[in-house]
Amino acid sequence: SKTTPYQHHTAAVHSFGKVPLGLKRKGLRIVVTGGAGFVGSHLVDRLIERGDSVIVVDNFFTGRKENVMHHFGNPRFELIRHDVVEPLLLEVDQIYHLACPASPVHYKFNPTNVVGTLNMLGLAKRIGARFLLTSTSEVYGDPLQHPQKETYWGNVNPIGVRSCYDEGKRTAETLTMDYHRGAEVEVRIARIFNTYGPRMCLDDGRVVSNFVAQALRKEPLTVYGDGKQTRSFQYVSDLVEGLMRLMEGEHVGPFNLGNPGEFTMLELAKVVQETIDPEAKIEYRPNTEDDPHKRKPDITKAKEQLGWEPKVDLHTGLPLMVSDFRQRIFGDHKEGGT
Ligand code: NAD
């Protein structure tokens, strides 16, 4: 039987959980595609802190060097400018595959989800690395089941304006399971629900970043549609903890990773007003096509199998993001901090 680099390190990973904190284990070599982005850069911080060696692969489509600059000079950190749509040759133990244009404004233009995922699975197969896909709650489409369980197959328009993203991620999940079954690649699938926090792209059009930036700039908060549609907002540190538990654990998934606290967009606007500026006005705009009416994760599976649940609620997490946005918008401090 062949020994993969990953298997070589498995004992180290598993004993890590049992040895007292402070004792050293052998660091893993880990690729994070999209590691210069919002979620990726927070994940990189945790992996570096844990003692692993991290290679970030990013084409800076929406990511920024500032998000990872504080690791420059660390011999355990490497940054490669590369588009995952092109093949990539590396030797690592784990691949966290996050590269993806993740916002409606950006994702229409890019075959990253399909071709990029195929390449990273090809890489994982060749070197025997464990592969984690960051999928999305968008695979549930405009859900007819509420809250959404992992067993729900979704309600997705295959030819709509959002299809490149949600169908792209559905295809990415399919490819991931095919490589798992057909080529015995060790895979993990996370379905991430709306996540916010420091280092979020300022102008990528997502609702939390829009509202926070608007309130800080004394502009009206733009509520699309009637504002009664719901989302569940997860703070980024909770997500990163979930992704790492999923990668280290023995379950393939898919796992919903999200905060079950559900808010209408008008309720979110209210929390932003309370946090930043009670005088902030609300301005209604037409909604986008195929906008899901509601979304809330059922996280029973992640609780039971990963021992994970979110710890930071919206009222606690939002202020942490606001101070980062304030610094970046008004430029009184360096970028990329937490
Ligand atoms: P982000 O835009 O901040 O990060 C994505 C990163 O991928 C960026 O650094 C970007 O430059 C990079 N990238 C894009 N295309 C690439 C390519 N072809 N080659 C190399 N790098 C490329 O977004 P994020 O919020 O950090 O999202 C990370 C992952 O989590 C994505 O896969 C996204 O689909 C998933 N996700 C995020 C959320 C959320 O609410 N943030 C929700 C569901 C799923």
Ligand code: UDP
């Ligand atoms: N691939 C890659 N790095 C590797 C191995 C493969 O980028 O180390 C890419 C490869 O270029 C191909 C994709 O991954 O486009 C799928 O590879 P696989 O070997 O599974 O498929 P095949 O090349 O046999 O069609």
Ligand code: UDP
């Ligand atoms: N939205 C809004 N105002 C904005 C941006 C978005 O009311 O300035 C709404 C959008 O119509 C959707 C919800 O907020 O109903 C979440 O949108 P986002 O793009 O953040 O995430 P997703 O649709 O992917 O869940």
